[in-house]
Amino acid sequence: MERTAVRGRLNWLVAEVVDLIDETGTVKSIVLDCPDWPLHLPGQHVDIRLTAEDGYQAQRSYSIANPPAGEKVVVTVELVDDGEVSPYLIGELAVGDQIELRGPIGGYFVWTPEHGGPVQLVAGGSGLVPLMAMIRALAESDRRVPVRLLTSARSRETLIYGDELRRLQSSLDNLEVAYTLTRAQPADWQGYSRRVDQQMLAETSWPATERPLGFVCGPTGFVETVAANLVALGHDAARIKTERFGPSGG
């Protein structure tokens, strides 16, 4: 799908917080109403800017968690203990507050059901956020593109969107979800219990002969490992898109 060029700089927009959702103990989804928001695509991100009373500004990038929905923008934010922005967003922000954001940003790490498939998604920790926007877009679409997700978290308590993924997995026969918990597993755990490796990818993902579109998102080390293993399994590197997130000061 060729897009048309939208020219100009990104302007900062003022959005209002309309809901806050606790995802885990240290992760919240912030639901924003942003007048004049250009419709975004699953996989894109926004910049959020905070301004202190003395004029000091700090900004961070966050992936958009919801599929395109008018002026509604949802970001899912993980608390970085010694961070500068996330402690405010997680601990202080209240419904009715206003924050500044600009976007949507990104045209490479983007997927809509119109792009087709099959699709292989691999998430490490909060790398699941942009992939969830893709899955939610899939759930709203008439196109029954086959999608597989492998998602890695440290424990069940830190797995975001767990209930929604279970619900979607049982209602969509074109979505398969595999889980691994790397540090702690509940007694009745049925999924994997180790870091993502080549064997796990071979067991849970599309074979290279299906030529899936791959999207891998997570911390840098996770993305490197997964992308290298997918290539070793015969996947075309050009069809595996990656998005790394690092220590941006949170």
Place this chain on the structure above:
Amino acid sequence: MTDMHLDGNALGALFIDLFGQEMTDQNGCCDACGAVNPFGRAVVYRDAPGDVMRCPDCGAVLIVAVRTETRLRVSIQSLRWIEVLE
């Protein structure tokens, strides 16, 4: 020390400021090795004094961007060509 590089997606907003349009899905050609890759696939280091974008194939420095309080200074280095949408 772990290598904590990111990718070109992280500079999406910078590219829009620079080129006036979304660039992460547009191609650029590395002048050092000739590889053609979308900007989103480039290797990006943000912990230098400024942002450094390198070729994902050979590691040559493609773009360095440094922000001051009032200016954005951009050094275009090993880029033979780039494409933009018309």
